[in-house]
Amino acid sequence: MEGDMSQSFRSLASKIVCIGRNYKDHALELGNAIPKKPMLFLKSSNAFVEEGQPILIPPGCQNLHQEVELGVVIGKKAKNVAKNEALSYVSGYTVALDMTARDFQDEAKKAGAPWFLAKSFDTSCPVGTFIPKEKINDPHDEELYCIINGQEKQRCRTNVMIFDIPTIIEYITQFVTLEPGDLVLTGTPAGVSRVNSGDVIEFGLSGKLQAKFHVQ
Numbered sequence: 001m002e003g004d005m006s007q008s009f010r011s012l013a014s015k016i017v018c019i020g021r022n023y024k025d026h027a028l029e030l031g032n033a034i035p036k037k038p039m040l041f042l043k044s045s046n047a048f049v050e051e052g053q054p055i056l057i058p059p060g061c062q063n064l065h066q067e068v069e070l071g072v073v074i075g076k077k078a079k080n081v082a083k084n085e086a087l088s089y090v091s092g093y094t095v096a097l098d099m100t101a102r103d104f105q106d107e108a109k110k111a112g113a114p115w116f117l118a119k120s121f122d123t124s125c126p127v128g129t130f131i132p133k134e135k136i137n138d139p140h141d142e143e144l145y146c147i148i149n150g151q152e153k154q155r156c157r158t159n160v161m162i163f164d165i166p167t168i169i170e171y172i173t174q175f176v177t178l179e180p181g182d183l184v185l186t187g188t189p190a191g192v193s194r195v196n197s198g199d200v201i202e203f204g205l206s207g208k209l210q211a212k213f214h215v216q
């Protein structure tokens with residue numbers, strides 16, 4: 001592994017590549033088609049926040065949603081990586097929220113415009129701690145959860161992802177080089193909901209990671 005991820009890896013994450021609609025139940029809850037190939041978008045590194053930092057509602061947003069997602073942390077430079085080699089480029093995992101200004105996204109979708117402001121405003125990616133890959137036997141056999149103000153909103157096993165992690169890494173690296181510390185978010189399951197100022201969002205990977213953030 002190039003770079004020490006044992007503490008914060010925020011400074012190592014030069015980009016956050018996100019997969020959309022990778023869980024059938026979430027695609028359907030928003031009335032979207034099931035994708036035939038991974039759907040990609042990017043968050044800038046300014047989106048990345050750690051526990052202790054607030055989640056800020058972007059100006060004018062009336063419908064901010066949480067999306068809990070398994071994050072894959074890249075350990076070495078990856079370009080044109082074959083599926084069967086892909087997991088050797090992973091240094092570990094985390095769980096993050098893909099905070100989404102849903103009203104901005106709906107407007108962008110209608111206009112055929114990019115999702116940038118909906119997905120990449122400052123603080124739009126609260127991230128939990130780094131879990132070294134040795135601690136996760138099979139990233140496709142873990143349980144994600146998200147609880148808001150004590151009420152469970154999302155809970156799902158990662159084995160129902162449409163595109164698995166090797167497929168995602170192979171696909172991304174045909175087009176974009178992944179660097180050590182880059183974070184790949186693998187999509188959210190159903191249960192996204194509106195969050196408001198003052199809310200407390202707890203999320204994690206059952207038995208392995210828990211994180212808590214406040215919406216300011």
Ligand SMILES: CC(=O)CC(=O)C(=O)O
Nearest residue numbers: 019020021022067187188
């Ligand atoms: C509809 C979305 O916002 C796609 C997305 O981010 C996902 O996780 O799915």
Ligand SMILES: [Mg+2]
Nearest residue numbers: 067098187188
């Ligand atoms: Mg998402």
